[in-house]
Amino acid sequence: MGKIVAVTGNEAVAEALRQINPDVCAAYPITPATDLMQRFASFISDGKVDTEMVLVESEHSAMSACIGASAAGGRVATATSSQGLALMWEMLFIAAGDRLPIVMPVVNRALSAPLNIHGDHSDSMGARDSGWIQLYSETAQEAYDNAVQAFRIAEHLDIRLPAMVCMDGFIVSHSIERVEYIEDADVKNFVGEYKQVNPLLDLDNPKSYGPLILTDRYHEYKRAQHEVMTKVKNVVLEVAADFEKMTGRKYGLFETYRLDDAEIAIVILNSAAGTTKDTIDEYRDKGIKAGLLKPRMFRPFPYEEIAEALKHLKAIAVLDRADSFGGYGPLFSEICGAVMSIDKKPAVINKIYGLGGRDYLPDQAEKVLDELTGIANTGKVNIIKEYIGVRE
Amino acid sequence: MAKTIEIRWHGRGGQGTVTAAKVLADACLSGGRYVQAFPEYGPERAGAPLRAYNRISDHVIRMYCPVLHPHVISIADATLLDGVNVTDGAQDDTIFLVNTSKDPKEIREKLNAKPGQKVFTVDASKIARDCIGRPLPNASMLGAISKATGIIDMDTLLANVKKSFGKKFARKIIDGNLDATKRGYEEVKEG
Numbered sequence: 306m307g308k309i310v311a312v313t314g315n316e317a318v319a320e321a322l323r324q325i326n327p328d329v330c331a332a333y334p335i336t337p338a339t340d341l342m343q344r345f346a347s348f349i350s351d352g353k354v355d356t357e358m359v360l361v362e363s364e365h366s367a368m369s370a371c372i373g374a375s376a377a378g379g380r381v382a383t384a385t386s387s388q389g390l391a392l393m394w395e396m397l398f399i400a401a402g403d404r405l406p407i408v409m410p411v412v413n414r415a416l417s418a419p420l421n422i423h424g425d426h427s428d429s430m431g432a433r434d435s436g437w438i439q440l441y442s443e444t445a446q447e448a449y450d451n452a453v454q455a456f457r458i459a460e461h462l463d464i465r466l467p468a469m470v471c472m473d474g475f476i477v478s479h480s481i482e483r484v485e486y487i488e489d490a491d492v493k494n495f496v497g498e499y500k501q502v503n504p505l506l507d508l509d510n511p512k513s514y515g516p517l518i519l520t521d522r523y524h525e526y527k528r529a530q531h532e533v534m535t536k537v538k539n540v541v542l543e544v545a546a547d548f549e550k551m552t553g554r555k556y557g558l559f560e561t562y563r564l565d566d567a568e569i570a571i572v573i574l575n576s577a578a579g580t581t582k583d584t585i586d587e588y589r590d591k592g593i594k595a596g597l598l599k600p601r602m603f604r605p606f607p608y609e610e611i612a613e614a615l616k617h618l619k620a621i622a623v624l625d626r627a628d629s630f631g632g633y634g635p636l637f638s639e640i641c642g643a644v645m646s647i648d649k650k651p652a653v654i655n656k657i658y659g660l661g662g663r664d665y666l667p668d669q670a671e672k673v674l675d676e677l678t679g680i681a682n683t684g685k686v687n688i689i690k691e692y693i694g695v696r697e
Numbered sequence: 698m699a700k701t702i703e704i705r706w707h708g709r710g711g712q713g714t715v716t717a718a719k720v721l722a723d724a725c726l727s728g729g730r731y732v733q734a735f736p737e738y739g740p741e742r743a744g745a746p747l748r749a750y751n752r753i754s755d756h757v758i759r760m761y762c763p764v765l766h767p768h769v770i771s772i773a774d775a776t777l778l779d780g781v782n783v784t785d786g787a788q789d790d791t792i793f794l795v796n797t798s799k800d801p802k803e804i805r806e807k808l809n810a811k812p813g814q815k816v817f818t819v820d821a822s823k824i825a826r827d828c829i830g831r832p833l834p835n836a837s838m839l840g841a842i843s844k845a846t847g848i849i850d851m852d853t854l855l856a857n858v859k860k861s862f863g864k865k866f867a868r869k870i871i872d873g874n875l876d877a878t879k880r881g882y883e884e885v886k887e888g
Contacts, residue, residue, distance in 0.1 A: 476761050481719055666765070
């Protein structure tokens with residue numbers, strides 16, 4: 306068993322990066338991810354890792370440098386939040402399109418305007434179509450475990466795709482909690498040696514990355530990207546199985562909680578799932594059959610498996626910590642896409658909660674479960690999308 | 698299921714209140730307990746009122762929201778008794794600990810504490826001035842918490858104070874904080 310420590314989410318993920326010792330890291334500071342990279346930079350200056358840190362003038366440059374370093378042949382990591390991820394947006398598509406297995410912890414934070422430094426999922430949801438794998442983490446332990454697994458997943462030769470590991474800004478990134486670390490040697494052994502199969506610096510075998518492809522082949526290139534995404538879930542499950550052998554901690558494409566015999570359920574990402582589980586226990590004690598589903602892998606989205614897990618329910622509330630203005634919340638849209646294949650469809654409602662770090666409190670989960678109980682009894686939905694926890 | 702102990706700290710920026718919550722979490726981790734420590738993040742200014750929280754449990758802690766109904770309320774600056782609603786969400790048996798030179802009976806009256814609620818006082822700022830030369834009450838507050846609540850034994854607490862302060866400070870400051878922790882334990886009064 307590894308060392309048990311009381312650390313923040315940022316500290317835990319920085320520790321994972323230390324254990325993995327990437328070749329190159331290009332980063333630019335942004336709250337709340339700053340503290341993660343600051344800790345990792347200390348490991349570099351203390352000689353604990355031999356990563357080459359590239360200090361750049363913006364996140365756009367950070368991702369550009371990561372792309373160059375990854376194509377050249379290195380194992381590459383960076384981290385960001387919010388506006389930083391937004392500024393990287395153009396380069397995210399290039400990392401994915403060039404099939405470069407860069408790993409990036411994203412410490413979820415709201416987007417401006419108005420300026421806000423606190424946690425919500427607007428940043429990573431804005432990057433959901435970029436072709437990156439996205440893993441979400443409820444706790445510091447999950448963020449650490451996901452970071453270790455992300456390298457194996459991203460670098461797997463069946464896929465070779467960049468991966469984001471998301472955790473809630475401040476709520477997890479800056480809260481101290483109990484985390485069990487894995488031994489350094491075990492992490493090193495688990496992620497293994499990285500070898501770029503088409504290194505740009507192999508001058509004897511010249512390659513091109515990101516050439517111009519017009520109407521003749523672009524469409525086929527994108528179909529290839531679509532197809533590789535369909536292979537990701539098997540890789541994620543295979544890596545999770547190995548990870549469980551090493552640590553005893555079990556991961557899947559999503560987590561279910563008291564869902565098997567449930568009639569109503571909440572679908573929710575990241576830290577708010579924990580608070581919801583405690584509320585579900587209270588409702589179970591009252592005899593109400595409530596459950597929860599927490600997606601871990603949001604990209605690619607495991608539609609079929611999630612449909613299978615939700616098919617017996619009468620009513621589902623999908624709670625989004627991000628909005629798509631003029632549309633439904635991003636998680637809600639995916640869950641609707643999943644339940645589409647179910648014959649006897651559950652009623653599905655969408656709640657937007659916790660934007661800009663607004664606290665998600667047990668009474669919000671209670672109100673949602675009460676509403677779901679009503680819908681399960683009457684079959685009647687009053688409103689599909691609504692903000693909760695709003696000060697009136 | 699064993700109870701999770703929830704603590705709310707009230708302090709002012711620069712007094713070491715957040716550090717105190719962190720040291721307590723670290724100390725309670727030993728013995729296999731699950732812990733959380735987190736401040737309420739706002740504009741971080743010296744002197745501004747702040748809250749920090751702890752959860753300590755024998756079981757996995759899943760709650761990720763501020764403590765709403767604390768079992769322990771620790772007030773590191775008595776001037777906050779007038780400006781902040783420190784009793785907000787208190788339970789019928791909540792334990793209050795206040796850094797003040799005043800008598801615990803007087804504070805009990807000021808808080809309008811219920812019969813089941815316990816009120817403790819410790820002159821943590823004076824102890825800190827004596828031991829480390831600056832009125833930073835966190836170490837003595839931790840000693841007082843140990844005595845008032847029993848959630849952590851002194852040996853473990855002292856070892857963790859030493860470890861936490863040892864990362865940043867010179868020997869003299871560490872020893873001063875260890876003395877302050879001990880005196881906080883010895884000098885806390887119930888009323």
